[in-house]
Amino acid sequence: MQTPRGRRRAAGPPSVPRVVEVAAAERPRDPHRDARRRRGPFRQVTEFAAASGIGQKAGIALAATGLVLTVAVPATSPVMATDASGTAPVAASAVSAPPQISADVGAQIDFSRSAVVTQADPDGKLKQLLSAQSAGSVTRAASAGTLAAPLTSLVTASPFGYRVSPITGGSGDFHRGQDFVAQCGTSVLAAATGTVTFAGWHQFGGGNRVVIDHGNGLETTYNHLSSFNVKVGQTVSRGEVVALSGTTGASTGCHLHFEVQVNGEVVDPMGWL
Ligand SMILES: [Zn+2]
Structure with a gap:
């Protein structure tokens, strides 16, 4: 039926x-x-x-x-x-x-x-990006947001690029990183997983400085530190405390000078954060 x-x-x-x-x-x-x-x-x-x-x-x-x-x-x-x-x-x-x-x-x-x-x-987006191409060929649109903030609270004190030097007062000073407000002793965090390739005194003004290699041409540096939590060769995770901020080297006060380097050249960190 x-x-x-x-x-x-x-x-x-x-x-x-x-x-x-x-x-x-x-x-x-x-x-x-x-x-x-x-x-x-x-x-x-x-x-x-x-x-x-x-x-x-x-x-x-x-x-x-x-x-x-x-x-x-x-x-x-x-x-x-x-x-x-x-x-x-x-x-x-x-x-x-x-x-x-x-x-x-x-x-x-x-x-x-x-x-x-x-x-x-959390590193997936960055890994995907750097596995597909060298950091040097990554567009800003693609890189934005792939690095984590190096401080819990990010407030810019001085941007990347040309500015009046706070040290010499001269114009045309090229600021190689982004300065963030940080009281001395503030935890400084790894922007991504990587290997510490430098943790020592930077003779060109960075003071106590940590450099982390994230692979495929991408590095981050953390400067004017008061102390280190890491050693060269150590693997660090994204967000891990690598140092405490300070005002060592060419610095006029407590803050974090954060750099992003692509194939050895500094680039605007805000293009990656
Ligand atoms: Zn700076």
Whole structure:
């Protein structure tokens, strides 16, 4: 005996079950388009996974994202249509919407990826960046936010670049780093995971100075320190206390002079923080 439901589907009158069915049927019709759309984010996630060594988690996150998208996109449309008016035309137009949501699909994958970076490895974004290219070819848009703040509270005292020298009073002084307000004795934090390559006296004005190599051409330096917590060769984690701030070397008062070096050349730290 035929069920009325089966006949109704075949005839195609407006109903929520039919809408879901149509939505499901639309997906396989477009497999190549879906694949193309996801290749960018997928490759990014894959590269991130390779760079940070948490392939499993990234893979799971990607799979989960795909799962959520597959289920959520068709399922929510009929529900919303029913809430709004309950009529078939609205539901049908909602069903045809998924192809137009492609931007949102990408956005959700990106969001999921940053969630993975934050939870599994705060250094993930930086590692991904530096595994893909030398620090020298990284754009400011890509580098922004990849380094952590070297102090718990970041208040700029003097920016990177040309300025009037606080030491000589002369103009045209090139300030090689960013000065942040810090009372002497404030904890100075590693901006990212890396290896300490210098912890000693900087004879060109930095005073007590720590240099951390983050790999692939990227280094950070911490200057005018009152004391060190690390030794050369030591591996430090992002956010680890590497020193206490001070006013040693060419300094007019307690503060932290923080530098970012790319292939040996100083760059604006604010482009990385
Ligand atoms: Zn400075």
